[in-house]
Amino acid sequence: MTRASSFVDLYRDRYDPMVRLAYLLVGDAAVAEELVQDAFVKVHRHWGSVEHPNAYLRTAVVNTCRSWGRRRAREQDHQRRRLEAVPDPELVADEMWDVLATLPERQRSAIVLRFYEDMPEAEVAAVLRCRPNTVRTLVHRGLAALRREVPR
Numbered sequence: 001m002t003r004a005s006s007f008v009d010l011y012r013d014r015y016d017p018m019v020r021l022a023y024l025l026v027g028d029a030a031v032a033e034e035l036v037q038d039a040f041v042k043v044h045r046h047w048g049s050v051e052h053p054n055a056y057l058r059t060a061v062v063n064t065c066r067s068w069g070r071r072r073a074r075e076q077d078h079q080r081r082r083l084e085a086v087p088d089p090e091l092v093a094d095e096m097w098d099v100l101a102t103l104p105e106r107q108r109s110a111i112v113l114r115f116y117e118d119m120p121e122a123e124v125a126a127v128l129r130c131r132p133n134t135v136r137t138l139v140h141r142g143l144a145a146l147r148r149e150v151p152r
Helices: 003-026 029-045 053-083 095-101 105-116 121-128 132-149
Strands: none
Touching: 003 029, 003 053, 003 105, 029 053, 053 105, 053 121, 095 105, 095 132, 105 121, 105 132, 121 132
C-alpha cells in the first residue's frame, strides 16, 4: 500500500469519528467539519514523519478545536464589549452541549476524550500535554461540576 493511499484510508476511516469528537468539543456541526478538514490538512503536511496517524490526527483535531475556541472566545468578548449585546434567549441548543459548555475548556476536553473517545488517562494526558494525574483531576472536577448542573 502506498503512503498516499494510506492517507486516503485514514481519511475515509476516521473522518466521521473525528467530526463527532470535534462536535462535542465545539458544539457546532458545520464548524466541527471545517476544523476536522483543517486537522487533516495538518496531518497531510507532516505525513512523511507521522508514526501513529490516528493519534496524531486526534491530537490535531483537539488542538484545532482548542485554538478555534480561544479565537471564538476573544471574538465574542470583543463583540460583547463593542455592542454590549445580550444573547438571544430564543436560541435552542442541545442540553448536553449546554452543560458541557459550562465547563472550562481543559475539563471539557478531558471528559470528552476520556469518556466519548474511551481513551485511557495516559493517552488523554498525551493529547492534552499534561500528566495523567492532571487528567484525573480535570475529569473529577469536571464531573463534579456536571453533577451540580444536571438534576438527577
